[in-house]
Amino acid sequence: MELAEVVRRRRMVRRYSPEPVDPAAVDRMLDAARRAPSAGFAQGWGFLVLDTPRDVARFWEAATPPERAARPDAWLRGMRTAPVVVVPFSSAEAYLDRYAEADKGWTDRDPGLWPVPYWHVDAGMAALLVLLTAVDEGLGACFFGVPAASVGPLREAFGVPDAFAPVGAVTIGHPVAEERRAGSAARRHRRPTEEVVHRGHWSTSST
Ligand SMILES: Cc1cc2nc3c(=O)[nH]c(=O)nc-3n(C[C@H](O)[C@H](O)[C@H](O)COP(=O)(O)O)c2cc1C
Numbered sequence: 759m760e761l762a763e764v765v766r767r768r769r770m771v772r773r774y775s776p777e778p779v780d781p782a783a784v785d786r787m788l789d790a791a792r793r794a795p796s797a798g799f800a801q802g803w804g805f806l807v808l809d810t811p812r813d814v815a816r817f818w819e820a821a822t823p824p825e826r827a828a829r830p831d832a833w834l835r836g837m838r839t840a841p842v843v844v845v846p847f848s849s850a851e852a853y854l855d856r857y858a859e860a861d862k863g864w865t866d867r868d869p870g871l872w873p874v875p876y877w878h879v880d881a882g883m884a885a886l887l888v889l890l891t892a893v894d895e896g897l898g899a900c901f902f903g904v905p906a907a908s909v910g911p912l913r914e915a916f917g918v919p920d921a922f923a924p925v926g927a928v929t930i931g932h933p934v935a936e937e938r939r940a941g942s943a944a945r946r947h948r949r950p951t952e953e954v955v956h957r958g959h960w961s962t963s964s965t
Contacts, residue, residue, distance in 0.1 A: 808843045820914070821904055821908045897933070902926055
């Protein structure tokens, strides 16, 4: 599929069919993820792949606050149909270590030197490549946030070191055609180019 077509087609998919996902397709998504750009080529990320019913169930157990698990809403019921979950993690430590090397020289490891946390930026770029490759494979995917209270249980359930934080999680599977747009995109419009692009000087849209 052409890149422009992949980008145009990508939508967050929040309900999946029971059809299994070809493990080779997941491998291609992960290969795309590790090709993402990263500051200083630090690659301070890790991707937890959960592709068995048991592991996916353990993910939802860890990632769902008890009050929500007790009364699963439509979102949770839909997302739990995904046969595969990939959790991209980022490590600040890896970036502080990398930038303390001679060619960067940030030996004081001062967090104030960072205009934004590059470790999260990079893991986000990798996650986007997972989403785009899913479309290219004829699959659907959804990136979503992991509740702060679930980060500890998630690390514990899967033996993830404390240095790694989940930037979100990605469900993957064969999409079930939904009648309407779901999530925030159902309630909000895509902002037009002239509103978000500032050419030569930051402009404030009159509309
Ligand atoms: C950082 C981030 C966090 C998100 N968190 C959630 C989430 O918790 N639940 C969800 O259903 N979608 C989540 N989304 C998906 C957005 O709602 C979605 O990208 C947006 O509504 C635009 O729709 P589209 O991606 O289908 O074009 C998240 C997206 C990003 C980038």
